[in-house]
Amino acid sequence: MTRVSIILPVYNGEKFLATAIDSVIAQSVPDWELLVVDDGSTDSSASICDDYAARDTRIKVFHQPNGGVNSARAKGVDHATGAYLAFLDADDQFVPDALEYLLDNCTPETDLLLSEGRPDAIIGKEAYLADLWTGKVGPALWGKLFRTSIYKRIDYTLDRRLAMGEDLLLNSMYALEMKNARILPRCVYAVNHENEASVTKTFKHNWEYEKYYFSKVEELFLSKCTGLDSYDQIKLLVNKSWLNAMKYVMLDGGSIDYNDPEFKAVRDYFKDKKQELGPSEELIFRIRDSRLYRFVLKTHVFLLNKTKR
Numbered sequence: 001m002t003r004v005s006i007i008l009p010v011y012n013g014e015k016f017l018a019t020a021i022d023s024v025i026a027q028s029v030p031d032w033e034l035l036v037v038d039d040g041s042t043d044s045s046a047s048i049c050d051d052y053a054a055r056d057t058r059i060k061v062f063h064q065p066n067g068g069v070n071s072a073r074a075k076g077v078d079h080a081t082g083a084y085l086a087f088l089d090a091d092d093q094f095v096p097d098a099l100e101y102l103l104d105n106c107t108p109e110t111d112l113l114l115s116e117g118r119p120d121a122i123i124g125k126e127a128y129l130a131d132l133w134t135g136k137v138g139p140a141l142w143g144k145l146f147r148t149s150i151y152k153r154i155d156y157t158l159d160r161r162l163a164m165g166e167d168l169l170l171n172s173m174y175a176l177e178m179k180n181a182r183i184l185p186r187c188v189y190a191v192n193h194e195n196e197a198s199v200t201k202t203f204k205h206n207w208e209y210e211k212y213y214f215s216k217v218e219e220l221f222l223s224k225c226t227g228l229d230s231y232d233q234i235k236l237l238v239n240k241s242w243l244n245a246m247k248y249v250m251l252d253g254g255s256i257d258y259n260d261p262e263f264k265a266v267r268d269y270f271k272d273k274k275q276e277l278g279p280s281e282e283l284i285f286r287i288r289d290s291r292l293y294r295f296v297l298k299t300h301v302f303l304l305n306k307t308k309r
Contacts, residue, residue, distance in 0.1 A: 005082030009072030013090035023093035035076040040066030068160025087141040098188035111178035133237035139168035143189040205248040
């Protein structure tokens, strides 16, 4: 049986794609399959994928019309036969012993492995969720090893509108199905920070997207947390994240619908929790003009840094 299924979605990734695939072929363990999903690329990505598949039977390529990264990942997951799942972005790469290191640390009691570069630790689902939503654990799917059987139980076929933050939501949904996660002290995944075309560098936050995104967070995750002992804490962290997203809407020059019932609900939620808010979050309720918001926030940060010096 294949031990690890690696899911690699690609859309117009010809510049870095070969390096990503080569990093899989170079792995120190041989029992893997690489499921490459060409999401309607218009460059040479499709032919690069097909060339590799012709040379190595462990590489399987699927071509589909452009449907977004979530659709591409879902196609790969649907065809995964491995006991474990790993994700690889088309502009990143594994270190040569990445899979060996992760597999050597698998135990029957652990449903998720995280290559985080932090001290070795085993944490339960609620602690993991808290770490996710406070940023102590990276929200990306890469750098982790999931149990395929658990991952296929969650609704991983998120629609294409979710182009930012979908990793955090999928991790959260997976956590509700798992028992424990293990944090490992080595990082075995190399992120390419030079790709100027990456979503993290090109995405512009806007009100409609963030409202839609957090409606999916409510529907697919938060509404299923009510039975957890830490539900109140998780709800607080989600609402703080919502406000943080509003901050980026303002920083990107967008505007917020202050009359929207959802915004009013979050504002009312924090009426008796003002001690939980940082300056940038408090400003959201006070300053409605994005230019003025950016000016006040930058001034605050400047004065804060000057005081520290």
